[in-house]
Amino acid sequence: MEYRKVSMQSYTLHMIKTDNFKKAFIEVNFRKPIEKEDITYRNMLFDVLLDSNANYKDNRSLAIEAEKNYDLSINSSNTRLGNYINSSYKMVALNEKYTEKGSFEKSFDFFMDILFNPNVKRGEFNLESFDIVKRTLESGIKGLKDNKRKYSVVRMLEIMDKNSPISLRGVGYSEDLDAITPSSLYNYYNDMLNKDLIDVFVLGDIDFQKTITMFKDKFKINTIKKPKKELTCIHTSTRALPQKLIEFDDVTQAKLSIGCRLNNLTLFESKYVMVIYNMLLGEGSDSKFFKDIREKKSLCYYISSSYTRIDNILVITSGIDKGKFNETVESVKLSMKEMVKGKFTDEEVEIAKNNVISTLESITDSPNRIINSYYSHEITGLDDLETRMEQYKKVTREDIIAVSKKVKIDTIYLLSGGEKDEKK
Amino acid sequence: MKKNRLVDVGEDFYYEKLDNGLEIYMIPKETFTETYVTFTTRFGSINTEFVPNGKTEMIRVHDGIAHFLEHKMFESEDGMDPFDFYSKNGASCNASTTFNRTTYLFLGTGHLKENVNFLLDYVQSIYLTDENVEKEKGIIEQELNMYKDDPFWVLYEGILANSFKENNVRKSIGGEVKDIMAITKDELLECYNTFYNPANMFIVATGNFNPDELVNIIKENQKSKDFKRISDIKIKEIHEPDSVVKEYEEKQLSVTEPKIAVAFKISKEKIKIKSEFKVNKYLSLMAEALFGSTSMFFSQSRKDNILIDCGIEIFNTDTHYLLCLFIDSNTPNKIIDKVDEVIRELLITEEDFERRKKVTIANYISSFDNIVSTNGIVIGNVMSYDKYIDDQIEQTKALSYKEFKVFIKSLDFSNKSSLVIKPVDESN
Numbered sequence: 001m002e003y004r005k006v007s008m009q010s011y012t013l014h015m016i017k018t019d020n021f022k023k024a025f026i027e028v029n030f031r032k033p034i035e036k037e038d039i040t041y042r043n044m045l046f047d048v049l050l051d052s053n054a055n056y057k058d059n060r061s062l063a064i065e066a067e068k069n070y071d072l073s074i075n076s077s078n079t080r081l082g083n084y085i086n087s088s089y090k091m092v093a094l095n096e097k098y099t100e101k102g103s104f105e106k107s108f109d110f111f112m113d114i115l116f117n118p119n120v121k122r123g124e125f126n127l128e129s130f131d132i133v134k135r136t137l138e139s140g141i142k143g144l145k146d147n148k149r150k151y152s153v154v155r156m157l158e159i160m161d162k163n164s165p166i167s168l169r170g171v172g173y174s175e176d177l178d179a180i181t182p183s184s185l186y187n188y189y190n191d192m193l194n195k196d197l198i199d200v201f202v203l204g205d206i207d208f209q210k211t212i213t214m215f216k217d218k219f220k221i222n223t224i225k226k227p228k229k230e231l232t233c234i235h236t237s238t239r240a241l242p243q244k245l246i247e248f249d250d251v252t253q254a255k256l257s258i259g260c261r262l263n264n265l266t267l268f269e270s271k272y273v274m275v276i277y278n279m280l281l282g283e284g285s286d287s288k289f290f291k292d293i294r295e296k297k298s299l300c301y302y303i304s305s306s307y308t309r310i311d312n313i314l315v316i317t318s319g320i321d322k323g324k325f326n327e328t329v330e331s332v333k334l335s336m337k338e339m340v341k342g343k344f345t346d347e348e349v350e351i352a353k354n355n356v357i358s359t360l361e362s363i364t365d366s367p368n369r370i371i372n373s374y375y376s377h378e379i380t381g382l383d384d385l386e387t388r389m390e391q392y393k394k395v396t397r398e399d400i401i402a403v404s405k406k407v408k409i410d411t412i413y414l415l416s417g418g419e420k421d422e423k424k
Numbered sequence: 425m426k427k428n429r430l431v432d433v434g435e436d437f438y439y440e441k442l443d444n445g446l447e448i449y450m451i452p453k454e455t456f457t458e459t460y461v462t463f464t465t466r467f468g469s470i471n472t473e474f475v476p477n478g479k480t481e482m483i484r485v486h487d488g489i490a491h492f493l494e495h496k497m498f499e500s501e502d503g504m505d506p507f508d509f510y511s512k513n514g515a516s517c518n519a520s521t522t523f524n525r526t527t528y529l530f531l532g533t534g535h536l537k538e539n540v541n542f543l544l545d546y547v548q549s550i551y552l553t554d555e556n557v558e559k560e561k562g563i564i565e566q567e568l569n570m571y572k573d574d575p576f577w578v579l580y581e582g583i584l585a586n587s588f589k590e591n592n593v594r595k596s597i598g599g600e601v602k603d604i605m606a607i608t609k610d611e612l613l614e615c616y617n618t619f620y621n622p623a624n625m626f627i628v629a630t631g632n633f634n635p636d637e638l639v640n641i642i643k644e645n646q647k648s649k650d651f652k653r654i655s656d657i658k659i660k661e662i663h664e665p666d667s668v669v670k671e672y673e674e675k676q677l678s679v680t681e682p683k684i685a686v687a688f689k690i691s692k693e694k695i696k697i698k699s700e701f702k703v704n705k706y707l708s709l710m711a712e713a714l715f716g717s718t719s720m721f722f723s724q725s726r727k728d729n730i731l732i733d734c735g736i737e738i739f740n741t742d743t744h745y746l747l748c749l750f751i752d753s754n755t756p757n758k759i760i761d762k763v764d765e766v767i768r769e770l771l772i773t774e775e776d777f778e779r780r781k782k783v784t785i786a787n788y789i790s791s792f793d794n795i796v797s798t799n800g801i802v803i804g805n806v807m808s809y810d811k812y813i814d815d816q817i818e819q820t821k822a823l824s825y826k827e828f829k830v831f832i833k834s835l836d837f838s839n840k841s842s843l844v845i846k847p848v849d850e851s852n
Binding site: 021023050058063064067068070097099128130136142143145146147148149161237249250251252284285286290298299300302319320330351357358359362364365366 | 433434455456457510511512514515516531532559560562564566567573574643678680681720721726727732779780787790792795
């Protein structure tokens with residue numbers, strides 16, 4: 001595997017040459033500091049661009065063209081990265097070895113056509129596409145409530161810090177959707193092309209020089225911009241005691257979400273020690289949570305913690321019987337106290353470190369993980385792969401105890417079966 | 425050991441069958457870092473009436489027992505359970521139960537011999553006590569409750585229940601809480617002794633390993649174990665009628681918009697084409713061309729504001745296929761009418777057909793980039809055809825539009841079931 005990074009002035013081109021896969025990948029990442037309405041605009045924009053374009057006037061003809069190109073896959077996702085929103089447009093195509101000569105460039109042209117040649121007249125997106133997409137998004141926004149497990153986490157984050165980007169809903173908002181028009185969406189699209197920071201990744205059995213030329217000729221972006229804002233979220237809440245909220249919905253199983261603040265982590269702690277702490281506490285099926293709360297006390301089927309470095313938080317989720325709410329929360333607190341007291345063995349620490357390192361070693365098996373790893377290195381300050389492996393080895397038991405004292409439960413939320421809303 | 429070159433994808437396929445009946449399917453990928461090994465028994469949630477190994481009388485066990493047993497396999501007498509063991513080796517492990525099988529697996533880097541031996545040893549031994557059986561009940565109850573809150577799952581189980589009268593696919597894989605509470609240690613043991621025999625099991629390995637080395641490890645491991653050789657397991661035969669249980673049903677649930685399932689139950693008896701692989705391919709080509717993202721149905725219905733999204737699934741049972749559509753729409757009646765219209769007309773052009781063939785082949789080639797997908801395809805093949813179809817690209821290329829047209833025209837779509845889940849009426 002060979003990596004090369006080239007500045008193309010208005011964007012950065014990252015190329016990864018490898019013959020390990022039967023497919024080639026192109027990923028174009030746009031990012032900007034997040035505002036609430038960006039989410040709905042971008043969800044809408046992506047679906048509209050993929051519904052039709054200037055040459056393929058409806059969704060069917062566009063989808064048929066992709067299938068003709070050996071089931072070329074083009075998709076996009078919007079994710080919040082700390083204080084930024086990241087819109088990623090991806091193309092995945094079979095290598096020419098399995099198709100025909102010239103198919104990669106043909107696929108690339110089609111991808112560029114979708115990005116830069118939208119179905120627009122007189123400064124407005126085509127109304128038919130616009131309406132179809134709007135209805136689908138509306139359904140998705142409302143449908144968040146159908147996914148009780150996810151909804152519980154979203155509600156908890158909203159309550160935890162309503163001024164922070166962590167409280168924003170990834171599905172978007174009905175009121176923002178109502179405000180979008182075919183012409184405002186077109187203005188937004190132009191803004192995104194001209195003002196966003198852009199990183200492009202190309203992975204596959206590629207030729208570096210040819211790839212550069214292809215992008216120079218066809219990737220029509222030429223405005224230069226600079227990062228405006230820190231990526232990592234900082235939380236202002238200084239709640240001394242955790243807040244607790246129970247809301248009611250039609251659920252068979254109550255969904256518990258707990259948000260934890262992480263106070264004043266050092267860089268080494270946030271990059272390395274917290275990852276190991278999280279593994280020991282609740283990430284896997286040999287964690288404290290799994291062993292003590294599921295296996296010993298039979299309180300749940302799933303319970304886990306997840307750590308998001310750039311959000312600076314730790315989130316714990318579980319599905320429980322509503323009558324066991326207090327018992328489960330007390331058990332969570334107990335597990336966390338045991339971490340502070342150092343009730344874990346050196347062997348467990350070594351195992352956790354080895355697990356993290358072997359996960360890093362296997363990154364090369366997955367194109368998406370390879371790209372993510374380079375992108376995180378580029379924008380979130382994550383160290384390169386080799387450094388990461390070395391640094392994890394340095395994490396000690398004392399480091400973990402020290403970091404466990406900085407983890408504070410901030411918000412405890414339960415989506416419960418029952419009648420009315422009540423606050424505790 | 426048998427070795428075949430998969431010319432079209434540039435990979436090798438290996439097969440070995442041991443004396444005790446255990447089959448091993450392998451597609452190595454030595455440029456990858458990880459190894460993925462699955463160990464499957466042909467025992468799933470539908471197998472609840474059978475003659476236990478060494479006995480003569482047919483018995484009936486509780487629903488959900490295959491899944492319960494899966495949970496209990498993770499228990500170990502010496503305290504070193506699979507989670508601990510694989511974690512120690514930087515690997516992960518898991519298991520899953522479906523209607524017709526239970527699969528145990530690990531995904532890891534290096535430690536091949538240890539990892540494989542542990543997989544074989546923990547699945548081929550059992551440690552049950554009355555206490556550890558009781559303890560599991562609370563955990564499984566929470567797992568079942570978790571699924572009840574998932575509207576898609578309710579729709580999925582609902583349409584199967586409304587389509588099948590006798591086949592156990594009409595019941596939840598995990599069973600109901602009352603079944604789980606009644607399961608005993610002895611019942612679990614009876615199932616284990618019958619179905620967890622090497623002659624009823626197979627291994628699929630993908631990723632980084634050497635096939636000779638792997639087969640030697642497995643052979644060496646099995647040599648020291650003595651399994652009571654079983655004759656074929658006798659499972660109660662079922663007589664599934666062609667008609668569905670309920671042609672139409674409405675349910676209310678905590679959903680924001682209606683969710684609809686439409687199913688067509690198609691008898692296998694009347695299908696003339698001998699190759700089941702071919703029939704499966706024709707059916708999925710037909711379903712995709714009629715209802716997939718490039719269909720007129722999908723495109724026009726979205727324009728007409730009667731469809732938000734549509735997913736397709738084809739269930740394959742011993743006696744019937746069930747072609748299922750899972751639909752999001754605010755106008756359930758209109759979209760069901762539209763589905764009927766499409767089925768009446770069955771308009772698929774030769775161009776659609778050839779394009780969908782190309783997509784099928786491209787998807788198959790793509791799946792080799794992921795050792796978990798490759799493994800899943802092999803498991804699916806073995807469950808459906810008792811072998812891995814190593815020339816599927818050739819066979820797919822050979823599918824003919826003429827034969828396809830005759831085939832789809834011959835299908836009987838008259839046995840249909842529709843289930844509509846509507847939001848709870850707030851005014852009540």
